[in-house]
Structure formats: structure tokens, C-alpha cells
Amino acid sequence: MTAEAQQMIDHVSRMVRKRDVQIDENTALISSGLIDSMGMLDLLVKLEDLTHTRIPPGKVQPKDLDTVTLMFATAQRVGKPRK
Amino acid sequence: MPDVIPVLVPHETVNDETVKLTSWLLPSGEKVQADQLVAQVETSKALLDIHAPADGFLRYQYELGCEIPVGAAICYITAAADTPLPAPAPLLPVSSEPHHAMLMAGHAAPHTRRHAADSGWEPGSFSSRFSKSAWERLQERGLDPAQFAHLPLVRARDIDAATPAEDEGMSAPPSRDGVAPGVLLHWDELSRRKLGEIRYLRTARANSLLSSVTVACPTHGWRELLRTVGGTITAPTPIIVFEAARLLRNYPAFNAVCADGRAGYYDEVNIGVAIDYDKGLFVPVVRNADQKSLAEIAEQMWELMYKYLRQELSAEDLSGGTFTVSDLSAEGVVSFAPLINQGQSAILGVGSEIFPVAGAAGSFNLMLAFDHQLGEGRMAARFLNELAERLKTREGLLREHPEVNLEDQEKMNS
Numbered sequence: 191m192t193a194e195a196q197q198m199i200d201h202v203s204r205m206v207r208k209r210d211v212q213i214d215e216n217t218a219l220i221s222s223g224l225i226d227s228m229g230m231l232d233l234l235v236k237l238e239d240l241t242h243t244r245i246p247p248g249k250v251q252p253k254d255l256d257t258v259t260l261m262f263a264t265a266q267r268v269g270k271p272r273k
Numbered sequence: 274m275p276d277v278i279p280v281l282v283p284h285e286t287v288n289d290e291t292v293k294l295t296s297w298l299l300p301s302g303e304k305v306q307a308d309q310l311v312a313q314v315e316t317s318k319a320l321l322d323i324h325a326p327a328d329g330f331l332r333y334q335y336e337l338g339c340e341i342p343v344g345a346a347i348c349y350i351t352a353a354a355d356t357p358l359p360a361p362a363p364l365l366p367v368s369s370e371p372h373h374a375m376l377m378a379g380h381a382a383p384h385t386r387r388h389a390a391d392s393g394w395e396p397g398s399f400s401s402r403f404s405k406s407a408w409e410r411l412q413e414r415g416l417d418p419a420q421f422a423h424l425p426l427v428r429a430r431d432i433d434a435a436t437p438a439e440d441e442g443m444s445a446p447p448s449r450d451g452v453a454p455g456v457l458l459h460w461d462e463l464s465r466r467k468l469g470e471i472r473y474l475r476t477a478r479a480n481s482l483l484s485s486v487t488v489a490c491p492t493h494g495w496r497e498l499l500r501t502v503g504g505t506i507t508a509p510t511p512i513i514v515f516e517a518a519r520l521l522r523n524y525p526a527f528n529a530v531c532a533d534g535r536a537g538y539y540d541e542v543n544i545g546v547a548i549d550y551d552k553g554l555f556v557p558v559v560r561n562a563d564q565k566s567l568a569e570i571a572e573q574m575w576e577l578m579y580k581y582l583r584q585e586l587s588a589e590d591l592s593g594g595t596f597t598v599s600d601l602s603a604e605g606v607v608s609f610a611p612l613i614n615q616g617q618s619a620i621l622g623v624g625s626e627i628f629p630v631a632g633a634a635g636s637f638n639l640m641l642a643f644d645h646q647l648g649e650g651r652m653a654a655r656f657l658n659e660l661a662e663r664l665k666t667r668e669g670l671l672r673e674h675p676e677v678n679l680e681d682q683e684k685m686n687s
Contacts, residue, residue, distance in 0.1 A: 226603045227510075227575075227578070228548070228550050228578060228603065231575070231578045231579050231582050232550065232582055234579065234582075235579070235582045235583060247575055247576055247579040248572065248575075248576070
């Protein structure tokens with residue numbers, strides 16, 4: 191696991207704030223209801239910062255951000271290098 | 274092109290007398306093109322982009338962090354790199370006339386500076402700029418403007434600091450009236466944004482006769498339906514905005530404003546959506562929401578929320594709201610009393626889902642705070658019941674997504 195993925199997991203854990211939920215790279219976040227729509231965008235912004243990219247919100251669906259693994263795959267697929 | 278074009282601070286938020294300079298995008302003297310972003314300023318509500326109105330050379334004197342009066346020249350576009358800038362003239366408080374400056378559009382704004390001679394100042398005696406409130410206090414207290422000549426911008430607090438406390442008590446600590454007796458406390462200045470918000474909401478409250486009504490709306494089937502619809506519609510809010518916007522056409526009293534004993538009914542239905550996600554309370558606006566499809570509303574809300582998180586909301590995103598939706602469902606709030614925004618007559622509050630009995634179907638509260646000068650309790654109750662009915666029967670969803678089979682959904686739920 192990359193350092194960025196670990197940072198994202200830490201970020202998600204802070205957002206979820208549920209002690210009994212253990213977040214890993216493949217935890218379903220949105221489809222499980224752990225993250226709401228606003229939180230989803232918060233993840234998108236964090237992902238942009240971690241990957242130094244700009245990800246057009248219109249090109250991202252909730253399923254693209256459902257797990258940490260999917261997030262980084264999405265960034266690689268649609269992210270554009272930040273100027 | 275004139276040799277020197279002043280670039281004026283736009284008048285975007287009615288309560289702001291000054292804006293804070295947060296960034297220069299280019300060094301002074303740099304060549305720029307028309308519409309090029311040159312600076313950003315912060316108002317009480319948003320960050321504003323300042324664009325060059327024409328090709329030329331960017332010239333400025335202000336440093337980052339300066340408070341610049343609305344309507345004053347933040348910088349100049351000159352024909353040549355060494356074109357002389359206008360001599361620093363003493364300025365009056367900025368004009369209260371409407372300005373239409375550089376925000377997003379890139380058109381030249383009118384020059385709104387007024388020279389000291391217009392009102393009896395002695396030109397050349399000092400070169401400070403005064404905010405409107407500072408100038409009013411200065412005159413009120415009979416102070417000599419020259420005593421502030423060392424300050425490039427004089428604000429109200431500078432005037433207060435220069436006024437002996439015993440004169441008017443302006444510099445004294447706040448009164449203990451209304452403070453819990455016998456308890457020590459310390460005072461903090463409220464943020465600029467909070468002060469703007471207070472002025473804004475107080476004005477609305479002072480001009481309205483607040484009343485409110487609440488009804489419960491069943492939620493059964495929503496989650497499954499949302500999954501079926503998919504896309505960026507992951508929460509009920511876009512659907513509520515969609516349905517409320519259409520319903521408001523039948524309830525013009527809630528898409529209006531009351532002023533001077535008259536009712537003003539808005540021709541557009543522009544829904545503001547209150548967002549507060551650790552970056553301050555903002556209300557970006559979905560314009561003409563009654564004419565947009567559910568998908569369009571959801572997409573626009575998604576983009577506005579993204580801009581909020583990136584702190585990139587423009588004044589344009591925040592202006593023109595005629596009705597507001599405030600959804601606190603994600604915070605576990607069942608019921609609350611939303612405050613009507615300035616220039617509006619109603620605001621819809623959305624609470625979180627509650628389950629009266631474990632395992633039973635849930636519901637959530639819809640709360641309408643409205644101006645009783647225009648609406649009435651019964652009218653508000655009808656509006657909410659009709660809205661709840663639309664949400665319950667998913668009228669909008671079915672119109673937009675005829676492929677959704679409600680019977681299948683009901684079976685899934687049961």
C-alpha cells in the first residue's frame with residue numbers, strides 16, 4: 191500500500207468517526223452509507239491533493255470513489271496534472 | 274485604449290464596505306491580456322476573482338492582506354510599463370452607487386473615486402484612504418484626517434483606537450449587560466464572515482414576521498430508489514430541491530419578498546442550498562431550478578459543493594437566491610428553526626430520518642419558516658403536505674426516470 195493510500199485511509203477514518211468500523215483499502219464507503227454526498231466530495235478534494243491532479247467532478251460517479259483502491263484508480267484514469 | 278484603466282473592487286455583497294486582498298497572480302509591471310485573472314479578494318461571503326479589463330501592463334501598490342474599500346481601484350492596467358499612474362489623490366469613502374467591475378466578466382468598471390475637493394477636504398494634505406464607516410466616525414468625532422496619514426487604509430477600528438475611551442466608550446470592553454453575573458469571561462472578535470452573516474440575517478429578520486410549520490414525510494423506499502437512479506443523486510436533497518422548485522410556482526408567496534408594505538413576487542425560482550461543512554456557512558444558488566431536470570439540479574449541486582470545498586465559490590454562485598433549502602439530515606438533526614435569508618420570504622429545513630418504532634418505516638421532518646406578512650400557517654401546511662406527497666409518491670423521480678418500477682421497489686422493501 192502506498193503512503194498516499196494510507197493517508198487517504200486515515201482521512202476517511204477521521205470522517206467516519208465510528209469506532210466499530212475498521213477502514214481499509216477495500217471498505218465500501220458510499221454504497222454502505224458510511225459517507226454521504228458531501229463527504230464524497232470531500233474525498234474527491236483530498237484525492238486531488240494526494241495525487242496532485244484535478245479531477246473534474248462531472249466525470250466522477252459515486253461508484254468511482256466507493257473504496258480507497260477505486261479512488262486512486264479513478265484519479266489515474268481521469269485526473270489531469272495540476273498546474 | 275486609455276493610457277490608464279483603473280480596476281475597481283466590485284460591489285458584490287451589500288454589507289461589505291471593504292474587501293481583503295488575498296493574492297496577486299502576477300507581479301506589478303507584468304504584461305497581461307484582457308480577461309486574465311490578476312488578483313483575488315475576499316468578501317464576507319466569497320473569494321472574488323479580479324480580471325484585467327484590457328490588454329496592457331498590470332500595476333499595483335497594495336500589499337497582500339490590505340483591506341481595500343469597495344469601489345476603489347485595486348490596480349491599474351496601463352498602456353506601457355512605465356505609464357505614470359494617477360497622482361495619489363485623497364479619497365472620500367467609496368461611492369454607494371452600484372458597481373459592475375471585473376468579476377468573471379472582464380468589463381471595465383466605472384471610476385468611482387471622488388476627489389476631496391468635492392466635499393471640502395484640502396487636497397494634498399494626506400494620502401490615506403478611508404472606509405465608509407471610518408469616514409463617518411471621523412466626521413462624527415471631529416478628528417483631523419491628517420492624523421491618520423501614516424495609514425494607507427483607515428478603518429473604523431483605527432478611528433476607535435484614536436478616540437479616547439472616555440469620550441464615547443468605543444474602545445472600552447463590551448458592557449457586562451446580558452452577561453452571566455459573577456462569572457469571568459474573555460472576549461474574542463467575531464470573524465469578518467460571521468459579522469457579515471449576522472448583518473445579513475438580522476436585516477432579513479427585521480423585515481419579516483417569522484412563523485413556521487413542520488410536517489413529517491415518510492422515507493420508505495428512498496434508499497433503494499436512489500440506488501436505482503444512481504449518478505450523482507446519492508441524497509434526497511436534489512430531489513427535494515427539484516420538487517420544491519416546481520411547487521413554488523403554485524405558492525408564489527414563498528418565492529417572494531415583502532418590502533415597504535408591498536409584496537414582490539420573483540419571476541425566477543432560484544433555490545439556495547445551505548452548506549456548512551467545516552468551511553463556513555454558504556448558500557450557493559441553483560438558478561431557475563423549476564426549469565431544470567432532476568439530473569441537472571443534482572449535477573449543479575454537486576459542482577457547487579465541490580467549489581465550496583475548494584473554497585472557489587464565486588459571488589455569482591452565491592447571489593440571486595429566492596428561496597432556500599437547509600438540510601441538516603446528515604447531522605442527525607430531527608427538527609430545527611431555519612432563518613429566512615435576506616430578500617426572501619421562506620426557507621425549507623430538512624431533518625434526518627427518524628424511526629418511531631424499531632423496524633418500522635421511517636420519516637423525516639420538513640420545516641418551513643416563512644414570512645407571515647406574505648404567507649399563512651395554513652398555506653405553509655398545504656405547501657409542506659403537497660411537497661411531502663410529491664416526495665412520497667416520487668412524482669419527480671417517476672417523471673424523470675420512467676424506467677423505475679415502483680412495485681418492484683416496494684417488494685424489495687417489504
